[in-house]
Amino acid sequence: MDAAALRRRFYSIRALREAARARLPRMVFDMVDGAAGDEITMRRNEAALAEIEFVPKLLSGAARRDQTVELLGVKLPSPIIVGPTGLAGLLWPHAEIATARAAARFGTIYTTSHASTSTIEEIGAASSGPKWMQVFLFKDRGVTAEFAERAKAAGYRGLVLTVDNQVTAGRDRDLKNNMAFPLRLTARNALDLLSRPGWLWRMRRTPLPTAVNYGERMKIGAFGALMAEQLDPAVCWRDVEWLRGIWEGPLVIKGLLHPDEAVGAQQRGADAIVVSNHGGRQLDGAIASIAALPAVVEAVGDKLPVLIDGGFRRGIDVLKALALGARAVLLGRPHLWGVACAGEDGAYWALDLFRREIDRAMALGGWDTLQALDRHVLSLPPLPFSADCRAKGRRD
Numbered sequence: 574m575d576a577a578a579l580r581r582r583f584y585s586i587r588a589l590r591e592a593a594r595a596r597l598p599r600m601v602f603d604m605v606d607g608a609a610g611d612e613i614t615m616r617r618n619e620a621a622l623a624e625i626e627f628v629p630k631l632l633s634g635a636a637r638r639d640q641t642v643e644l645l646g647v648k649l650p651s652p653i654i655v656g657p658t659g660l661a662g663l664l665w666p667h668a669e670i671a672t673a674r675a676a677a678r679f680g681t682i683y684t685t686s687h688a689s690t691s692t693i694e695e696i697g698a699a700s701s702g703p704k705w706m707q708v709f710l711f712k713d714r715g716v717t718a719e720f721a722e723r724a725k726a727a728g729y730r731g732l733v734l735t736v737d738n739q740v741t742a743g744r745d746r747d748l749k750n751n752m753a754f755p756l757r758l759t760a761r762n763a764l765d766l767l768s769r770p771g772w773l774w775r776m777r778r779t780p781l782p783t784a785v786n787y788g789e790r791m792k793i794g795a796f797g798a799l800m801a802e803q804l805d806p807a808v809c810w811r812d813v814e815w816l817r818g819i820w821e822g823p824l825v826i827k828g829l830l831h832p833d834e835a836v837g838a839q840q841r842g843a844d845a846i847v848v849s850n851h852g853g854r855q856l857d858g859a860i861a862s863i864a865a866l867p868a869v870v871e872a873v874g875d876k877l878p879v880l881i882d883g884g885f886r887r888g889i890d891v892l893k894a895l896a897l898g899a900r901a902v903l904l905g906r907p908h909l910w911g912v913a914c915a916g917e918d919g920a921y922w923a924l925d926l927f928r929r930e931i932d933r934a935m936a937l938g939g940w941d942t943l944q945a946l947d948r949h950v951l952s953l954p955p956l957p958f959s960a961d962c963r964a965k966g967r968r969d
């Protein structure tokens with residue numbers, strides 16, 4: 574699909590979401606769109622971004638805008654990265670490969686989820702762009718070590734350790750839809766799948782997507798059962814130190830919200846951190862990512878790059894995070910909606926929408942480079958953005 578057709582049909586990330594809703598079976602759309610509990614944190618991610626306003630300076634002559642940024646040795650064309658999202662193969666045949674190729678074409682980093690439906694090696698071979706691999710610290714640390722070794726052998730540059738996944742999440746929409754992985758066919762689910770013939774047609778030649786990285790281990794049961802067995806609520810800093818010891822490349826810790834933990838990550842040798850609540854998919858009621866950002870930046874922002882994700886749907890959202898000190902933004906649902914609508918072109922388009930919107934906003938705000946963005950370009954709501962609200966707690 575060419576850019577003009579994409580722009581006509583999918584003129585914004587929200588339009589892509591609506592188009593994905595129309596294309597995907599309900600249980601698959603909800604698996605992506607939904608979040609934990611009452612979805613308060615998911616809604617807050619977007620609402621808190623909307624509460625921040627710009628105070629533009631209009632006559633500063635931003636004739637040419639430069640939105641490139643350097644991150645851990647990679648020059649990004651725009652301050653956005655593809656974040657890890659598992660089970661994407663339910664949306665489009667071989668969705669991870671399509672999205673990794675889109676990211677490479679765009680010039681940004683692609684993060685493979687531990688639960689990708691193409692293997693670490695297949696994704697590694699399919700795209701020549703910079704890639705990171707996401708892992709958990711499992712009860713069987715050998716599984717984590719094996720993922721890291723495989724990622725290294727497959728040419729991944731960075732390892733992303735997600736730390737906000739100590740147990741499987743309670744997501745009401747998935748429970749209501751009887752969502753299981755691999756898909757479990759019931760009469761109701763079958764009706765749901767049949768209601769989307771276009772999706773069925775596209776998926777007809779694809780083997781039932783599964784979390785292929787686990788190979789034989791998946792045979793012990795469904796994905797949920799494997800995760801319930803392996804996720805480890807006892808994970809602590811010692812385990813982070815262990816992972817740091819076995820991984821020589823850049824280590825990124827994803828899922829931190831507390832400034833003290835950002836300091837802890839920096840002290841243990843993390844090369845970057847991602848301020849994240851997993852898109853509201855883990856602890857419902859957790860602080861919105863953008864609201865947690867200022868205190869984290871204040872604590873460690875001069876020592877390592879601070880990244881962020883959660884609720885970013887517009888170019889202006891990205892600029893707000895950068896003005897508050899983030900180096901770049903990871904995207905979750907936006908690229909999934911893109912790939913669900915138009916495969917590789919759709920994933921690319923989702924990234925390009927952000928790039929176009931960032932450029933337009935930089936022109937309208939009078940900012941010719943990203944360095945021109947700081948807190949002074951923003952009008953912030955009094956709380957929780959002021960540093961005074963920084964959560965107080967133990968250091969470790």
Ligand SMILES: Cc1cc2nc3c(=O)[nH]c(=O)nc-3n(C[C@H](O)[C@H](O)[C@H](O)COP(=O)(O)O)c2cc1C
Pocket residue numbers: 604605606618656657658659660686687688707735827849850851852853854882883884885903904905906907
């Ligand atoms: C369908 C889906 C699957 C996800 N799978 C993973 C995963 O395997 N590992 C991980 O660290 N984060 C995972 N995430 C969380 C994202 O990396 C990211 O933190 C979150 O989606 C950002 O919020 P946003 O969707 O509002 O952009 C997933 C998110 C979604 C929507």
